[in-house]
Amino acid sequence: MAGILEGIRVLDLGRIISAPYCAMLMGDMGAEVIKVEKAGKGDDMRDMWPMDFPAVNRNKKSVTIQFRSDEGKELLRKLIEKSDVLVENFRPGTMEKMGFGYEEVKKINPRMIMVSISGFGQTGPYKNRAAFDSIIQAMSGVMSVTGTVQSGPARIGAPLLDHISGLFALNGILMALWERQKTGEGQYIDVSMLDCAVPMLFTHIPNYSAMNIIAATEDANAPTAVPSGTYQAKDGRIFVNGGFPALFKYIREIIGNPELMKDEYLDTAYRQKHYKEVNALVQDWMKDHTCDEIDEIMTKGGVPAGIVNTIDRVFTNPQVNARGTLVDIDVEGYGKVKFGANPLKMSNHPALEYRPGHALGQDNQDVYGGLLGLSTEEIAALAEKQAI
Numbered sequence: 001m002a003g004i005l006e007g008i009r010v011l012d013l014g015r016i017i018s019a020p021y022c023a024m025l026m027g028d029m030g031a032e033v034i035k036v037e038k039a040g041k042g043d044d045m046r047d048m049w050p051m052d053f054p055a056v057n058r059n060k061k062s063v064t065i066q067f068r069s070d071e072g073k074e075l076l077r078k079l080i081e082k083s084d085v086l087v088e089n090f091r092p093g094t095m096e097k098m099g100f101g102y103e104e105v106k107k108i109n110p111r112m113i114m115v116s117i118s119g120f121g122q123t124g125p126y127k128n129r130a131a132f133d134s135i136i137q138a139m140s141g142v143m144s145v146t147g148t149v150q151s152g153p154a155r156i157g158a159p160l161l162d163h164i165s166g167l168f169a170l171n172g173i174l175m176a177l178w179e180r181q182k183t184g185e186g187q188y189i190d191v192s193m194l195d196c197a198v199p200m201l202f203t204h205i206p207n208y209s210a211m212n213i214i215a216a217t218e219d220a221n222a223p224t225a226v227p228s229g230t231y232q233a234k235d236g237r238i239f240v241n242g243g244f245p246a247l248f249k250y251i252r253e254i255i256g257n258p259e260l261m262k263d264e265y266l267d268t269a270y271r272q273k274h275y276k277e278v279n280a281l282v283q284d285w286m287k288d289h290t291c292d293e294i295d296e297i298m299t300k301g302g303v304p305a306g307i308v309n310t311i312d313r314v315f316t317n318p319q320v321n322a323r324g325t326l327v328d329i330d331v332e333g334y335g336k337v338k339f340g341a342n343p344l345k346m347s348n349h350p351a352l353e354y355r356p357g358h359a360l361g362q363d364n365q366d367v368y369g370g371l372l373g374l375s376t377e378e379i380a381a382l383a384e385k386q387a388i
Helices: 018-028 070-081 093-098 104-106 133-140 160-183 191-203 205-212 245-255 268-273 277-288 291-300 311-316 318-323 364-371 376-384
Strands: 011-014 033-038 059-066 087-088 113-118 188-192 228-232 237-241 306-307 326-331 335-340
Touching: 011 018, 018 113, 018 326, 033 070, 059 070, 059 364, 070 104, 087 326, 104 113, 104 160, 104 228, 104 277, 113 160, 133 191, 160 188, 160 191, 188 191, 191 205, 191 237, 191 318, 237 291, 245 277, 245 306, 245 326, 268 277, 268 376, 311 318
Parallel strands: 011 033, 011 087, 033 059, 087 113, 113 188
Antiparallel strands: 228 237, 237 306, 326 335
């Protein structure tokens, strides 16, 4: 069975997470992804933690180019001629300095869909500023509503905004491919991590705009759903959300605390106003039960609940295993290692295989010889000149 993106060729000039993740998802679904890396160095992630690079670079070929050399630029030009999508996440202006800004790329291949992911976008006063996921978490406001009163603003423990930016980029690519079917023309997509992050604040945005409410760590997750929160159980923590009236009725019947049985607590607005007291009463019951006991009791009554799993518990979670949410990929020196799978479950075009990330320049012969038609001698000469 062919992948749904079979026939689409992607040039991945990305590094670190956002652009490589976007290109990897396309590779999972059948696109031919050619990772174009700087000769002799490659993606910075190759020199970071052992699992960083393979986490976002499966299902790709790897070729090397010395971008500053005339020969390297000519190779990139030929690859652009034969490709459909180019994804990059250099600082704004870098592609232009290399001679491959979108206006030039469009001349080479009018059908090319070019995507640039950056911290702040290609325009605006911050466009040249460096950024990482954590910087965008801080500047977007996401960090200000994450954490506790004790901890203060906290960084999310995974690079979610890098991944979200890659997903928005993929969304734009698929829409551009759809339009190209009708017009025959490609287009340029400018993805800013900050643009992607700010809308994730959800109702914190209109709450401030309409009512001048500035959400902070102590009230970001309250009081719309009461009771809700992360509760300390006998053997760990569990998050429970019982804010809807029917759910609260079930919870208070289970807990049986006389205070919670008062009629005024049936009023949603009253519970919201007194959310600290309500949560404290619920917490008092939670501490005498295990996470599994609470999870079973709440689930029986239809109350959304989730144990705060450590990574080892994620690996043994029956739902994760039933859905194939983790997949085994070979990593040199480690054997089969589990990574996050492609989350899409498509009936006609599932992700077919998960090939490990290739060594730097592993596919030079295949791509430059097979795709571009260069002879073995020509490829050897390029290598001798350190152009690849």
